[in-house]
Amino acid sequence: MSLKIGGTIEKVNGKELFYSEFAEKYLAGNQPVLLTGLMDDWTASKHWVSSNGQPNLLFFPTHFGKSKVQVADCDTREFTDQKRIEMSVSEFVNHWLQGSKGNHDVNGKSVLYLKDWHFVKEYPEYQAYITPLFFTDDWLNLYLDNYHMHDDLDADRVSNDISCSDYRFVYMGAKGSWTPLHADVFRSYSWNMKNTVYNIFDDISETEFPGFKKAIWLECIQEPNEIIFVPSGWYHQVHNLEDTISINHNWFNGYNLSWVWDLLLRDYKEAKEYIEDIKDICDDFEGLCQRNLAANTGMNFNDFFIFISRFSLANVVELYYLRGELNSESSIWHCSAIIKHFALNLSSIRKTALKMKSEGVEGNLSIINLLEALSDPKFLKLCTGLGRIYSVIHEEENWSCTMKKALMADFAMYGSQVCSPEDLITFIDYAVSKLSSNCDEQNPLLSVLYEIQPHEQNQHF
Incomplete structure (x- = not known):
């Protein structure tokens, strides 16, 4: 199939890029980019790569050989993905070392591709890499470090996809391994480094992806020690041109939160339509729809609502603390980059809650x-982690856990129950009104949250 290649992906030296530039151009703009110069001190770059630049495969069975991993058979399709089998890392590496030619190894077996290995969770003491600054505003994995996404314990035991431990993965594949066309889980962003190169693989079904022939593609060859940022919701396909070990994170934050809700709503409507014929005989039809949604997508409406409620409170906690610290210096308060970042987060959550409310949730x-x-x-x-991340991003003060506890005791006067998107909107508005009191100068909370100009702020509350 002939692809319409509309251009290449921009390549930028990550050491010369400011976070604010990355956020504006690539996160908010939802555009791809290749970043260089960000892997110099990684342990993985030393242990996982041989002196000749090829993957150091023998390192893995020696140190992690007993780990059970999911492996895709690149030559066998199963529904919209590739057939998966479970193997130990040692078994997988032994298969790889038998050698491969083209898309099949010497024994006629398909090339195997180790995918979705939760390496960070399984080996927390082995710090293979440090997440680059540009990708640290990661609500998804920060949340999953503290909570389950889905709290139905019976469902958790049935499917790891429902209560996934995290979305930080290691991939390993021989030359010729590939991943079918897809958009990432939750329509999240992703960042990915590879020790070798990859390219677009073009075996795509027009029936499965209507309009594919009209699509304009960007083509990219990712060289060793380069990191690619894949925008939220962008369909992509990967073909490993050489033996490859890669690290991949999926994540979302305030910039693409509303798209996560859009996907969830779309999948809910599809799940509901699929079982519509049993609605009249089902005692809890809506509950069944939500359980199916969690099984298929990774969360349901309730999970998402709890997620955004906790993050709204965490952002308010951080802002309340900062307001107390900077109360006597309002000029710092209204120009602080970290305060504007928290305000952007609350704005994103509030807009998403409004979308949920408009759908009758x-x-x-x-x-x-x-x-x-x-x-x-x-x-x-969760609060401490959020504050630490943003203090590093914006090079501002970090706060201790002890100070957070003192803050929370003082913050208790804001307490109330939140049980609907409308309640959440009311809470955010109430908290912002308290945070904005006695603020004589331009208030970044009002300007970001409600897009209110300075001369209009006195009339808002």
């Missing part, structure tokens, strides 16, 4: 008790 949601959340050690850890 009200019932069957968990009650979030804000006072209880403020005393929850997991939530405290």
Whole structure:
């Protein structure tokens, strides 16, 4: 099939790029980019690569050989993906070392591709790499370090996809291994480094992807020690031109949160339509739709609502603390990059909650008790992690856990229950009104959250 190649992907030296530039051009702009110069000190670059630049395969069975991993058979399709089998890392590497030619090895077996290995979770003491600064505003993995995405314990035991431990993966594949055309989970962003190169593979079905022939593609060959940023919702396909070991994160944050909701709503409608014929005989049809949604997509409406509620409170906690620290210096308050970042997050959550409300999402949601959340050690850890990430991104003060506890005791006066998107919107508005009181100069919360100009701010509350 002939592809319409519309251009290449921009390549930028990551050492010369400011975070604000990356956020504006690539996160907010949702554009791809290749970044260089960000892997110099990685342990993986030393241990996982041989002196000749090829993957150091024997390192893996020696140190991680007993790990059980999912391996894709690149020559066998199963539904919209490739057939998966479970192997140990040692078994996988032994298969690889038998040698391969083209798309089949010497024994006529398909090339295998190790995918979705939760390496960070399995080996937390082995720091293979440091997440580049540009990708640290990662709500998804920060949340999963503290909570399950889906709290149905029975479902958790049935499917790891429902309560996934994280979305930080290692991939390993011989020359000729590939990944079918797809958009990433939750329509998340992804970043990916590879020790070798890859390219677009063009065996695509027009029936499965209507309009594919009209699409304009960007083509990219990713060289060793380069990191590619894949925008939210962009379909892509990977073909490994050489033996490859790669690290991949999927994540989302305030810049693409609303797209996560859009996907969830679309998948819900499809799940509901699929079983519409049993609606009249089902005792809990909506509950069944939500369970199917969680199984297919990785979360349901309730999971997503809890997620954005906790993050809204965490962002307010950080802002409230900063307001207390900077109260006597309002000029710092209104020009601080970190405050504007928290305001952008709240704006994104509020707009997403408005979308949920417009779709009539009200019932069957968990009650979030804000006072209880403020005393929850997991939530405290979430707040601390969020503050630490943004203090590094914006090179501003970091705060200790002890200071956070003192803040939360003072913050208890804001406490109330949140049990619907409308409640969440009300809470955000209330918190912003408190944070904006006695602010004489231009208020970044109002200008970012409600897009209000300075001369209009006095009339808003």
